[in-house]
Amino acid sequence: MVERPLSPHLTVYKWAYTMTLSILHRISGLALFCALIVLIGWLMAAARGPYAYQDAMATLASAPFKCLIAIALLALCFHFCNGLRHLAWDVGLGFERAQARRSALIVVIAALLAFAVCVYYLAGSGAGAA
Amino acid sequence: MSLRSPLASVLNHGAARDGVSHWWAQRVTALALAPLCVWLTASLLRLPMRNHAIVTAWIGGGLHPVLLVLITLTATWHAWLGLQVVIEDYVPQARYRVTLLLLSTFTNALLAATGTYAVLRIALRAGA
Numbered sequence: 001m002v003e004r005p006l007s008p009h010l011t012v013y014k015w016a017y018t019m020t021l022s023i024l025h026r027i028s029g030l031a032l033f034c035a036l037i038v039l040i041g042w043l044m045a046a047a048r049g050p051y052a053y054q055d056a057m058a059t060l061a062s063a064p065f066k067c068l069i070a071i072a073l074l075a076l077c078f079h080f081c082n083g084l085r086h087l088a089w090d091v092g093l094g095f096e097r098a099q100a101r102r103s104a105l106i107v108v109i110a111a112l113l114a115f116a117v118c119v120y121y122l123a124g125s126g127a128g129a130a
Numbered sequence: 131m132s133l134r135s136p137l138a139s140v141l142n143h144g145a146a147r148d149g150v151s152h153w154w155a156q157r158v159t160a161l162a163l164a165p166l167c168v169w170l171t172a173s174l175l176r177l178p179m180r181n182h183a184i185v186t187a188w189i190g191g192g193l194h195p196v197l198l199v200l201i202t203l204t205a206t207w208h209a210w211l212g213l214q215v216v217i218e219d220y221v222p223q224a225r226y227r228v229t230l231l232l233l234s235t236f237t238n239a240l241l242a243a244t245g246t247y248a249v250l251r252i253a254l255r256a257g258a
Contacts, residue, residue, distance in 0.1 A: 026212075029209075029213075029216070030213075036209060036241060037237075039245075040202065040245040043198075043249060043252075044244055046186055047247070047248040047249075053185070057180055076171065084164065087160060121175035
């Protein structure tokens, strides 16, 4: 086995906030994978019938699950906005350092705004995912 | 001096041996997921989620089953690719890495099958 340097050797760089977004993209991705399991469990409960669905909704409406759903929504808003930023990079846009920092700021603001809208609907509808 | 065979350089296969297919599939699924996620989130946040009859009518109504199967398959595919990258980057020990990669593969396959089955079961019952 050749001792090659492994790809993310992060400790050699001075920390910049764009790097925080980079790692948050992976963390939010992992969170969304967990949310996907819940979503498909919810679909399956709906398919099994009203009683199974009621039981599932009782669990999902509990306080800890409500928190988890809010976290999943935040992760979704962030991963969505930052994902669009990644797609922009993929077509060659915004590679300059100043542009990358500006787009990072835009992503954070846009994600928080989108999250605020989600929470508004979640609370306002009275039904909510929770 | 390069150790790569002339055929390998022509085919553009790097160290991962599969060229850009992984990278490309991750982007294509991301592009597909963007509108699907907006649609699903906006829909679910406005549905009366506690009402089983309304929720299943929504799942089975119109083109919703098609979009729901699409998002199930695309999301599990995208998650599978993303988890693979994260596992490969952060788990250096081969046995743990391979175990986690297999776990991710099987879990995502199970999720894809379960989600598709659930949507079809609701949709076909609603249509009958």
